[in-house]
Amino acid sequence: MNRGPQNAPLxxxxxPLVLLAVxxxxxxxxxLKTSFQMDGNGGxxxxxxxxxxxxxxxxxxxxLFQAVLSTxxxxxxxxxxxxxxxxxxxxxxxxxxxxxxxxxVLPTVVVASAFRALWGSHGMVNSFAVHYLGFHSAPFNLxxxxxxxxxxxxxxxxxxxxxxxxxxxANLDRSLIDSARSLGASTRIIVFRILLxxxxxxxxxxxxxxxxxxxxxxxVVLILGGPGFSTLEIEIYRQTVHFFNLPAAAILSLVxxxxxxxxxxxxxxxxxxxxxAPFNTGGAGLSLPVRSRMNRxxxxxxxxxxxxxxxxxxxxxxxxxxxxxxxxxPVFFMELFRNPDQSVFYISPFRAIVxxxxxxxxxxxxxxxxxxPVAAYLSSTSGRIRPVIDILFMLPLSTSAVTxxxxxxxxxxxxxxxxxxxxxxxxxxxxxxxFPFVVRVLVPAFQGVSERLGEAAALLGATTGQIWWKIxxxxxxxxxxxxxxxxxxxxxxxxxxxxxxxxxxxxxxxxAIFRFLSQPGSLNQGQxxxxxxxxxxxxxxxxxxxxxxxxxxPKRACV
Amino acid sequence: MNRSGPDxxxxxxxxxxxxxxxxxxxxxxxxxxxxxLCILGPSGCGKSTLLRVMAGIELPDAGQVLIDxxxxxxxxxxxxxxxxxxxxxxxxxxxxxxxxxxxxxxxMKLPRGEIVRRVADMLSxxxxxxxxxxxIHQLSGGQRQRVALARSLAPQPxxxxxxxxxxxxxxxxxxxxxxxxxxxLRHIDMTAVYVTHDHAEGFGIADQIAIMNQGQIGQxxxxxxxxxxxxxxxxxxxxGFDNFLDGTxxxxxxxxxxxxxFNTCESNHRVGxxxxxxxxxxxxxxxxxxxxxxxxxxVSGKLVSRxxxxxxxxxxxxxxxxxxxxxxxPNQPAPPGIGGDIHLLIRNSAITVF
Numbered sequence: 001m002n003r004g005p006q007n008a009p010l011x012x013x014x015x016p017l018v019l020l021a022v023x024x025x026x027x028x029x030x031x032l033k034t035s036f037q038m039d040g041n042g043g044x045x046x047x048x049x050x051x052x053x054x055x056x057x058x059x060x061x062x063x064l065f066q067a068v069l070s071t072x073x074x075x076x077x078x079x080x081x082x083x084x085x086x087x088x089x090x091x092x093x094x095x096x097x098x099x100x101x102x103x104x105v106l107p108t109v110v111v112a113s114a115f116r117a118l119w120g121s122h123g124m125v126n127s128f129a130v131h132y133l134g135f136h137s138a139p140f141n142l143x144x145x146x147x148x149x150x151x152x153x154x155x156x157x158x159x160x161x162x163x164x165x166x167x168x169x170a171n172l173d174r175s176l177i178d179s180a181r182s183l184g185a186s187t188r189i190i191v192f193r194i195l196l197x198x199x200x201x202x203x204x205x206x207x208x209x210x211x212x213x214x215x216x217x218x219x220v221v222l223i224l225g226g227p228g229f230s231t232l233e234i235e236i237y238r239q240t241v242h243f244f245n246l247p248a249a250a251i252l253s254l255v256x257x258x259x260x261x262x263x264x265x266x267x268x269x270x271x272x273x274x275x276x277a278p279f280n281t282g283g284a285g286l287s288l289p290v291r292s293r294m295n296r297x298x299x300x301x302x303x304x305x306x307x308x309x310x311x312x313x314x315x316x317x318x319x320x321x322x323x324x325x326x327x328x329x330p331v332f333f334m335e336l337f338r339n340p341d342q343s344v345f346y347i348s349p350f351r352a353i354v355x356x357x358x359x360x361x362x363x364x365x366x367x368x369x370x371x372x373p374v375a376a377y378l379s380s381t382s383g384r385i386r387p388v389i390d391i392l393f394m395l396p397l398s399t400s401a402v403t404x405x406x407x408x409x410x411x412x413x414x415x416x417x418x419x420x421x422x423x424x425x426x427x428x429x430x431x432x433x434x435f436p437f438v439v440r441v442l443v444p445a446f447q448g449v450s451e452r453l454g455e456a457a458a459l460l461g462a463t464t465g466q467i468w469w470k471i472x473x474x475x476x477x478x479x480x481x482x483x484x485x486x487x488x489x490x491x492x493x494x495x496x497x498x499x500x501x502x503x504x505x506x507x508x509x510x511x512a513i514f515r516f517l518s519q520p521g522s523l524n525q526g527q528x529x530x531x532x533x534x535x536x537x538x539x540x541x542x543x544x545x546x547x548x549x550x551x552x553x554p555k556r557a558c559v
Numbered sequence: 560m561n562r563s564g565p566d567x568x569x570x571x572x573x574x575x576x577x578x579x580x581x582x583x584x585x586x587x588x589x590x591x592x593x594x595x596l597c598i599l600g601p602s603g604c605g606k607s608t609l610l611r612v613m614a615g616i617e618l619p620d621a622g623q624v625l626i627d628x629x630x631x632x633x634x635x636x637x638x639x640x641x642x643x644x645x646x647x648x649x650x651x652x653x654x655x656x657x658x659x660x661x662x663x664x665x666x667m668k669l670p671r672g673e674i675v676r677r678v679a680d681m682l683s684x685x686x687x688x689x690x691x692x693x694x695i696h697q698l699s700g701g702q703r704q705r706v707a708l709a710r711s712l713a714p715q716p717x718x719x720x721x722x723x724x725x726x727x728x729x730x731x732x733x734x735x736x737x738x739x740x741x742x743x744l745r746h747i748d749m750t751a752v753y754v755t756h757d758h759a760e761g762f763g764i765a766d767q768i769a770i771m772n773q774g775q776i777g778q779x780x781x782x783x784x785x786x787x788x789x790x791x792x793x794x795x796x797x798x799g800f801d802n803f804l805d806g807t808x809x810x811x812x813x814x815x816x817x818x819x820x821f822n823t824c825e826s827n828h829r830v831g832x833x834x835x836x837x838x839x840x841x842x843x844x845x846x847x848x849x850x851x852x853x854x855x856x857x858v859s860g861k862l863v864s865r866x867x868x869x870x871x872x873x874x875x876x877x878x879x880x881x882x883x884x885x886x887x888x889p890n891q892p893a894p895p896g897i898g899g900d901i902h903l904l905i906r907n908s909a910i911t912v913f
Contacts, residue, residue: 175645178614178616178643178645178649180651180662181616182614182636184666198653200653
């Protein structure tokens with residue numbers, strides 16, 4: 001879209017460009033430099049040595065294996081639900097939709113804690129089996145391992161499939177289904193020969209995204225994977241934190257960047273080649289009244305499975321945070337606010353909460369500072385430079401948080417930018433994770449404000465600045481508010497980058513939860529649950545707030 | 560023209576409401592075999608809902624749908640063998656033209672060769688024989704409409720339902736396609752129900768017209784009957800007739816109004832009753848000078864506006880009581896200039912009394 005004859009000047013995004021260069025380009029360059037470091041037995045030999053090691057082969061292979069398996073399982077679980085959701089009319093749809101959308105915004109550590117609370121050896125399922133089913137010891141040992149990781153991945157990626165596929169399908173023309181039925185098609189035929197082929201672009205896009213998220217999954221794998229579990233992300237962390245083998249970590253990061261970059265490019269290509277979708281104008285949905293008893297039973301069954309799988313982990317997290325050895329009590333929560341000061345490595349939960357909120361505020365400020373100008377620029381530029389800028393500011397999205405965190409610690413530990421002791425690195429890394437989302441939300445919002453409104457304002461004598469301040473920003477204010485809340489939530493829950501950058505004296509809620517979870521003892525586990533619960537509460541609140549903002553968004557008068 | 564047969568489709572006391580608001584209110588209708596019934600009504604009157612009830616896409620809250628004498632009320636759409644053409648055509652975007660037409664035949668599990676043959680027949684029926692391998696997005700609006708028709712006719716349904724099938728086409732194309740559609744449907748002797756809000760379209764294709772308003776059927780009749788004798792003032796307004804005068808019925812079908820006496824052949828009202836008189840806009844001719852003013856069926860007033868429309872002049876006349884009446888006059892002789900006095904003679908067949 002083009003507001004007026006010229007494109008917006010590049011000066012609009014001068015500050016974002018500088019920040020991107022310093023805090024994204026420079027760390028990435030540092031990774032490249034460290035990979036091919038010449039000191040020691042470095043150089044290409046070192047690269048080949050690492051790429052041919054068993055450690056690397058295992059990490060890459062297992063990353064791929066678990067990501068493919070997670071993707072397939074996610075599709076297997078989510079697609080039937082999405083199809084049922086699209087085709088059938090039943091009560092409780094709104095709740096199902098909320099429940100299905102929630103996991104995506106939950107921090108990974110919260111998801112990990114929730115699955116520990118449900119399936120762990122002291123979790124709800126095992127406690128139930130011991131107390132009520134007469135087992136002598138916990139029948140399931142799912143504290144660590146592949147099943148736990150897979151379940152957690154399916155849990156939060158179901159949201160991705162649901163959002164993308166159900167969102168796409170909700171706009172399909174309902175009369176396509178009606179006409180297939182009037183031509184004699186049964187429900188099975190409609191699903192397999194009409195609905196699925198039509199949904200294909202969105203299913204492919206969702207699969208790629210889920211694969212990418214699982215391939216880059218860090219928090220869940222680190223907490224639920226256990227010692228024998230190694231993916232590229234985990235190996236980068238181990239090589240850095242445990243072995244201090246920076247060149248090895250750098251090479252792994254490079255592989256990770258190349259791989260995720262490739263998947264991301266494929267994803268973007270697919271988005272571009274969207275076939276002309278048969279969208280209707282009304283968006284009335286496809287839902288048909290359910291008539292037969294069998295279908296009604298089937299729906300109830302699926303609905304229950306959906307609610308159990310998505311709701312139970314969260315419920316058990318809440319229960320786990322107040323269920324102590326001596327019954328229900330708020331002791332874990334109270335414990336969070338005491339400060340025993342036992343050791344220098346001890347992380348005070350209370351201080352972590354304070355830090356997290358401070359960091360999240362700063363990160364939100366930075367990501368809006370980058371996001372708003374970039375979105376404004378992108379929505380008013382149509383020249384050849386637009387795709388370049390677009391891709392440039394999307395790059396952080398294709399880089400995993402772990403790689404980003406690793407890049408930060410090797411780039412900013414020496415002059416010219418020695419920021420080792422500085423707290424700013426944490427919110428800065430969070431802002432890099434969050435601002436691409438801000439841009440994604442704001443560009444369509446800004447573009448949604450009619451070009452003609454801008455032209456009308458200009459004819460009435462408004463300058464470009466006045467058009468933005470008095471017309472576009474006020475009209476898009478709900479989207480701006482939503483993006484702000486979203487940034488704040490991303491920062492609060494960020495774990496991958498923070499795990500590298502945070503020091504004990506600057507640790508955040510997710511880092512504290514991770515520490516508690518990896519220490520034995522019911523008090524530690526309980527405090528992890530309690531903190532996860534607080535984070536869950538804040539996230540759910542933010543999530544509902546954003547949902548509400550979108551829901552009350554008035555229909556745009558200007559097309 | 561008169562191809563009347565036994566009732567093929569019969570609706571008995573159909574009722575349906577959405578969230579307490581009645582969408583269909585006790586509707587009874589019949590369509591004879593081989594006839595085309597047009598349901599005509601403003602948007603939101605429930606006509607599409609009624610069509611969906613006939614198709615079995617929606618279930619009525621009460622009432623019966625009989626097709627060929629059988630109660631089909633609870634039978635779902637996929638088992639009714641009823642064809643339907645949708646407003647946006649609802650062609651499957653992931654299939655070719657031939658793939659779309661073949662879909663219903665595949666559902667009938669016909670052998671491959673039979674399907675190919677029938678698809679070819681259908682394509683030539685709608686005059687698109689060479690288009691079988693085209694993708695849907697390569698077609699123009701008119702072509703899509705014909706593919707949609709071919710697709711719905713391919714399984715040889717006993718009843719064809721058309722839901723505003725010209726709704727998304729421009730007017731010039733619409734007039735031609737209505738003619739083509741009429742020829743095709745009569746060629747294969749199809750029983751059809753056609754829903755539209757456009758009366759020109761409806762008059763053009765229908766054997767019978769059912770006027771629908773606010774979930775109720777207001778009038779059923781041939782296009783000529785409905786046009787000449789609208790059943791109520793509301794129906795007349797929907798048909799675009801706006802010339803109403805208040806009057807009192809006198810003996811001999813004469814109605815006395817503020818602008819004079821009209822001879823109406825009216826017999827449904829009692830003498831002395833207050834009535835509304837409708838004068839259709841196509842009913843007037845200019846009174847020639849020196850003709851001698853008649854004492855009835857005459858409207859005089861001042862010309863407020865005149866708009867040349869090619870075939871005729873549309874004029875607005877302000878009558879003595881301040882109301883304005885609209886007439887379409889033949890383009891010869893030209894009406895006087897704006898502001899001038901005008902005298903019109905009204906044919907009494909164009910007058911209806913409510």
